[in-house]
Amino acid sequence: MALDEQQFRQQAQDWLTENFPPSLRGGRFIMPHTQEEGSSPSADYLLWKQRMAAKGWSVPTWPSEYGGGGLSIRQAEILAEEMTRAGAFNPIGGLGIMMLGPTLLEYGNDEQKARHIPPIVRGEVEWCQGFSEPGAGSDLAALRTRCEDKGDHFLINGQKIWTSFAHVSDWCFCLVRTDTSVKQAGISFLLIDMKTPGVEARPIELINGVSHFCETFFTDVKVPKENLVGRVNQGWEIAKRLLQHERSGLSSQRNVANVEQGLPHLAREYVGTDDAGRIADADLRTRIVQHMMRQEAYGLALKHRNAEIEAGQDGTAPMSSLKNLGAGVAQELNELAVEILGHAGTGNRGPGFSNTELELTSGWLYSKCFSIYGGSHEIQNNILAKRELGLPGA
Template sequence: MADFGGETLEAFRTEVRDWLEANYPAELRKADARTDPEAIWGGRAFLGSEDPQIVWMRRVAERGWTAPTWPAAYGGGGLSPEEARVVEQELARGRYRTPLSSFGLWMLGPVLLEYANEAQKLEHLPRIIRGEARWCQGYSEPGAGSDLASLQTRCEDKGDHWLINGQKIWTSYANKADWCFCLVRTDTSRKHEGISFVLIDMKSPGVETRPIQLISGESPFCETFFTDVKIPKENLVGQVNGGWQIAKRLLQYERQNISGGFGPGESAGGTASDLGVMARNYVGTDETGALSDPDLRTRITRNKMDFDCFYKTIRRIEAEAKASNGPSAATSIIKYAVASFAQERSELVVEMMGSQGLGWTGEDYAPQEIGAVRGWLRAKANSIEGGSSEVNLNVISKRVLGLPDPA
């Protein structure tokens, strides 16, 4: 890999900046730009669509920049980590919209690059990069949450196909997904060693999804049922009964990307406003211009410092992951940390709003106030999704600190 630095990297930056400026859709530059909120996820529903978000996604995907470091052979950008960082920086600098959000990009794609055969890579990776397939994750079950290896969804070998029966729960956006990467049991006599990793077309007969309404009023999660669902034999990734290793690897990518999702300008409380600015607007300032509540001021400062340290740690871990060919158990540390910091931030937002932070609906509350209380409720799931905080603490104690099991 070339050592991109100095003039070479700056020349590439100029190229990226010019390309983004020339190719960003004019419609998205408007303050009141209207796009389908689901368009950023792509998928079959948007094939042929001329929604401005989809047009933007297609243009970036043609350069491979939706997956800038993936091999060009599969439609990726084939960029070095340094070049990919430049693309990321220039997207942020110009305040361009994210071209594509995708579980395929964040979780499945890296796993396919590592474990899939060549035919599977050629079939699925280009469609992920182009945003032509929207994916969901079939892991948790009603009786297999934190103890994921207890899953019971059966996958039977029927000679020329696999037959799947069972149920998954908390399947994010399953009702809108085109495909599902799923853990299934192919051997009932063994626990971890009896699990396989398969890919399921959600249009297959026998697949049913039911959205679950949350206390926040949203329904991003679903129950997913598989009843005599037939899938091709080639939809098995890796070896039969070898899915647990793939599952653990994918969870590392998931935790890494959940953690990376809380960007510097993002608040888990349902608003992107800076905590200090919000606090001054709601609480007021003293004669020196400082926030009038010194205790609240201290806690806001501490939370902002925690997040600043967190962002720097994320960058270091990302660099280490690239150097070692993938994420490590350290992803459990950052997942645990960001869950705690994000929940604290959402509580601070609601607290500083006072009675205005308790609104659920109605004209007496501004949209950001309603968003804050719903975001506060949503943040409660941060310590559960992608591996609960308790599970992550166990991973840290065993795989990071090397501590023994309790006697």
């Protein structure tokens, strides 16, 4: 019998009390490969990961058949609320969870789902996204990476760019050209093992000094035919669906910004307080409050979208506006944080700054990309104009 909301909330609370190691309270997901060299996750982190994986709550709404939690969207919301209350976090993440998993559940065949979904749920395999190419970013369908049918396998030649974490990923979900005579209708969706001979990922250093994405080269890479998702030339349809999952994942993530609760606290510390105990700078005070209201409104918009999906409506329609809204709110948050730091927000590495200061400045630099990746701000506006407002295309 289905649990009512209160019963489920109680069940989630009990499970978290029993299973979430208190030493991890207030911690966060660590991408396995962003760990400092030589360091490894604590025993409690590994235990928490293993318990979440076994429970399937790393992907609460995925079907239990493939290791997911089998929860409704509303139950997943309740679980997220209870995890926040407990100071807990999801120790399993990455592109497999955010993008490939939900796409494969829809378009993959039984063998592909059985092979790839459970390791994603358990956080055992890292995936990267081979979509963008030099000359094919916003105009993604202009991609040229060639895929030739060689009878018993596909042969891949070409180059991808901005492939996040390609240098540390096990697999890549990749768009390739299978027909050069048409644009969108000549693209296919392939799963490529990054250890295959001929795959080379070269890291690119970012503005904040971190190197998280790569140029990825494919030279005479042989890919087994069983790694084709959907049909040959169905890739554009699948990619559009995956991009919706990406935008949805990005907008949900931004609802949980690390310094969100801390802005007033940060301002009191760095800007000081007036005689009434308020943040000394009245203009800054107003802008912090306005930001918190926008953040709240954004959270409510996400909830509304979730409720629509739960009710069986097409929840994909508002994805572009949510992506732009979420990016804007998160960028504003980072701008405010660095403004509050004053001269302490001028360094993103080196001595003379505290860890928090370095992290906030680095986060501010990184936040510039929120309105680029997953489809730029302008492209989302184009989609909205065309699909939602019915305006003619450019």
